[in-house]
Amino acid sequence: MPEKENLTYLPNPEATELLPQLTLDCTVLGFHQDQLRVLLLRWKGTQEWSLPGGPVRQTESVDEAAYRILKERTGLDQIYLQQFEVFGEVIRYNLSEIKNKLEHLIDPALWYNRAVSIGYYALVEYSKVNPAPDLYTDECQWWEIKDLPALLFDHNKIIEAALKALRRQLNWQPVGINLLPEKFTMPELQRLYEAILNRPLDPRNFHRKILSLNILERLTERRKGGAFKSPYLYRFNKEKYEAALEEGNLSFI
Amino acid sequence: MPEKENLTYLPNPEATELLPQLTLDCTVLGFHQDQLRVLLLRWKGTQEWSLPGGPVRQTESVDEAAYRILKERTGLDQIYLQQFEVFGEVIRYNLSEIKNKLEHLIDPALWYNRAVSIGYYALVEYSKVNPAPDLYTDECQWWEIKDLPALLFDHNKIIEAALKALRRQLNWQPVGINLLPEKFTMPELQRLYEAILNRPLDPRNFHRKILSLNILERLTERRKGGAFKSPYLYRFNKEKYEAALEEGNLSFI
DNA sequence: TTTCAATACGTCAAAATAACACAATAATAT
DNA sequence: ATATTATTGTGTTATTTTGACGTATTGAAA
Incomplete structure (x- = not known):
């Protein structure tokens, strides 16, 4: 029926x-x-x-x-x-x-x-x-x-x-623009990814990979006040971020 | 409220x-x-x-x-x-x-x-x-x-x-065991992937990629009757296929 | 001034990928 | 029989991507 x-x-x-x-x-x-x-x-x-x-x-x-x-x-x-x-x-x-x-x-x-x-x-x-x-x-x-x-x-x-x-x-769309403040450092972004994936990432490889997506802009500004070397601040390029969201990064072959 | x-x-x-x-x-x-x-x-x-x-x-x-x-x-x-x-x-x-x-x-x-x-x-x-x-x-x-x-x-x-x-x-799980008959040829599997993705794939690269997933078993049998060279028959290894479904093949980094 | 660990940038071998060459095959045409 | 032909199977190469590291720089704290 x-x-x-x-x-x-x-x-x-x-x-x-x-x-x-x-x-x-x-x-x-x-x-x-x-x-x-x-x-x-x-x-x-x-x-x-x-x-x-x-x-x-x-x-x-x-x-x-x-x-x-x-x-x-x-x-x-x-x-x-x-x-x-x-x-x-x-x-x-x-x-x-x-x-x-x-x-x-x-x-x-x-x-x-x-x-x-x-x-x-x-x-x-x-x-x-x-x-x-x-x-x-x-x-x-x-x-x-x-x-x-x-x-x-x-x-x-x-x-x-x-x-x-x-x-x-x-794995196929960028994540971060919604979870992070306007400006953030590379280590902060990495720790976000680590928290989501629940495993540690190599900072050098992460840096290279995330930059290859071409959705980040490095500012001349650095995050002051922390101990040790001051990291650069970055922000997402909104247009490129949206485009990456739209396209996705899928390629089985 | x-x-x-x-x-x-x-x-x-x-x-x-x-x-x-x-x-x-x-x-x-x-x-x-x-x-x-x-x-x-x-x-x-x-x-x-x-x-x-x-x-x-x-x-x-x-x-x-x-x-x-x-x-x-x-x-x-x-x-x-x-x-x-x-x-x-x-x-x-x-x-x-x-x-x-x-x-x-x-x-x-x-x-x-x-x-x-x-x-x-x-x-x-x-x-x-x-x-x-x-x-x-x-x-x-x-x-x-x-x-x-x-x-x-x-x-x-x-x-x-x-x-x-x-x-x-x-892009992260195998597809095919549900859409194809028990036994099928590599070109048939490729044409399925092409139909889903709606774009042509290179048969040599497809062959290499799909075998690297380790979910296929090649039989000694070949598909007879078609014109030209008879292709080998394959079938999915059910255990490995299920495992690949479960795990997925995701690696942003 | 030194110490220290986080940060930034770089290196290298291995693996994966894209693009392509070529031989083997088997029905069909000759 | 033999040649033809398009498909199938295997291989090659250059390039890119990845994983695993090395090392110099930085700047607050000792």
Whole structure:
């Protein structure tokens, strides 16, 4: 009994403001003190953390919903967003456990038995983010990616998948313009790549490789104040960076 | 006004059998006569074509729904499936046009104003597929990817996106075990890669590159009957192929 | 002034790649 | 039979890229 796209079955859910049984979850990644960090929310009256996210309104696209949610949690417009996976299992996590843990906030009868979640990752400049909790949470905080607690829902799994997708992206598209400040040093960029790939890189080879992409401009300025030799400051050439994003660097053969 | 995952808003749509306002679309790709082909359905009493797809049942995961739909349209179990993008625009296509074109099949009042679609591509062995139309269509047929008609919904766009995703995959994962028969020749594999990448490859360099992946086994057998020199037959080493799929071949640096 | 480790720049052998030459083959034409 | 022909299989070469290092420079701190 094949069913077709857009075909309505009663009762009509479009009477509601939100797309039913569909949510999105955002893995917001920032880089600070040589560490990749993710933005998490702590639910009121609990020590339970989870990713920012929520349902999609009937009047907005899924991408727009992600932007809206991120704007609310970070204060930022113009975030780099990437949809990477749909989490569509019938049973994604222990729902009754969730109901119990949050029953002081949400009537257990109000939860869907099932929701499909669209996974996004966002790359943001750590220092520009103004973490803001929402109605159900009273803390919005950065966590080191290497030192996460057990999260609510299947959010540990989602973060793992986001990192995997980001690592994949790194191999054919540049990464960095969204995670670093305007000006940065080569060692800072290297440590970002090391944090994402989770392995050390040879500074000399990294330097050569990243310059060969032709997306960086070296300034005459240097970063003062650190111990030892002052490194040059660089910035991304926006046009060339965008072009590299567009083209990608794919060549099986 | 942040809203949380799984939180129900009345009326409860879970009373229905299907996830509301959510569908999936499958770009089923096969390879025949040096051409990449896609499986399309023609709607009854029309010359209108579209991709196989449909809604997700409450009792199945999104992936399971895709497998079910593909089983129905191709007769195949164990299809290689890849979720590649969510199409979540509020207005994805001209709905009233669709309503008009299909009103002899579906009451225009029954269409959702909006549905989010999860895009999959499937790689199948052309000769093993038994194309079968569904309740609303009376033809299920292969079309050359290079010579597609204007499709219903946003399905031309979805196919384009599927091809882009497949080309991307080609650069870090092997492709072929799902699209070719058990035994195949090197030129056949090359023409598959050429069809996907849409550009000619040097046979000598292709030969060297693909063998370096260590996923192929050359048989003593040769393909007889063609004009000119008989090419060797190869088959994929399943274990090594799976391992290559798992690992991927990614190395920015 | 010396120390020290991070930074900047460079070297070299090995591996991978792109471009191309050429021999072997097997049905077809002669 | 023999020659023809386009495809297939193998090899060569120059160039580029990569991986693994060496070393000089820098500038705060000792």
